[in-house]
Amino acid sequence: MLSTCLWDKDKILKIIEILNKTYSINFNEFIVKNILDSKYDVHVNYFEILTAIILSQNTSDRSAIKAFNNLKALLKEITPISIATADDNILKNAIRVAGLANRKSRILKELAFVLQHNPLFFKSLEQMDLDEARRKLLELPGVGLKTADVFLLIVLKKPTFPIDTHINRIVKRLGVASASDKYEDIRMKMIGYLDGDINKLVLLHLLLIIHGRKICIARKPRCSQCSVSKLCCKNL
Numbered sequence: 743m744l745s746t747c748l749w750d751k752d753k754i755l756k757i758i759e760i761l762n763k764t765y766s767i768n769f770n771e772f773i774v775k776n777i778l779d780s781k782y783d784v785h786v787n788y789f790e791i792l793t794a795i796i797l798s799q800n801t802s803d804r805s806a807i808k809a810f811n812n813l814k815a816l817l818k819e820i821t822p823i824s825i826a827t828a829d830d831n832i833l834k835n836a837i838r839v840a841g842l843a844n845r846k847s848r849i850l851k852e853l854a855f856v857l858q859h860n861p862l863f864f865k866s867l868e869q870m871d872l873d874e875a876r877r878k879l880l881e882l883p884g885v886g887l888k889t890a891d892v893f894l895l896i897v898l899k900k901p902t903f904p905i906d907t908h909i910n911r912i913v914k915r916l917g918v919a920s921a922s923d924k925y926e927d928i929r930m931k932m933i934g935y936l937d938g939d940i941n942k943l944v945l946l947h948l949l950l951i952i953h954g955r956k957i958c959i960a961r962k963p964r965c966s967q968c969s970v971s972k973l974c975c976k977n978l
């Protein structure tokens with residue numbers, strides 16, 4: 743890598759500063775924020791939020807929000823009991839708009855079964871440190887690294903960094919991560935750069951997703967319109 747393309751904390755902070763000036767974050771476009779900032783926020787239902795994150799796997803947040811709202815209209819309250827007792831086909835139809843309806847409905851049923859028998863699961867997560875809470879979440883059906891990290895960072899406010907396909911692509915183009923870096927390499931780098939500052943981790947996570955949706959798109963990045971192009975290794 744070129745020496746001018748080395749990364750440090752100040753450069754990451756600069757990326758946050760520039761992207762934050764470039765975009766206004768519309769929380770309604772992010773499923774977890776959408777739920778947290780909605781009327782449901784009055785009483786945070788962790789199971790409901792984890793359900794929403796699972797619905798958002800391999801689809802856009804927009805489709806996941808539609809599926810979540812269908813489910814909410816169907817069940818009124820999304821709980822382990824309401825999911826466990828829901829008719830399989832009605833459940834699948836409600837979430838079909840988010841894709842992979844068979845797989846996601848099976849996961850939700852399995853998740854409901856596990857959590858029905860462990861009602862204090864989420865309460866205990868709140869008390870745990872990041873690594874322990876992450877381990878516990880990853881033991882749940884359908885919960886992979888990204889799902890666990892979204893829940894931990896955005897909902898439980900623990901210092902981690904979820905990496906979706908947009909973020910994976912952008913940090914490699916920027917040169918923050920190398921092409922061979924895996925999920926854990928990138929996560930640890932970003933936590934380190936931002937000293938585990940939760941607000942900055944959330945901000946960077948959301949801003950990079952917006953940047954990936956609008957400018958640093960997968961096929962042909964719009965580098966000539968990119969506000970962080972001067973810092974990007976792809977252009978050096």
Ligand code: SF4
Pocket residue numbers: 912915916957958959963964965966968969970971972974975976977
């Ligand atoms: S300059 Fe191009 S590749 Fe680099 S971040 Fe911007 S859009 Fe992506």
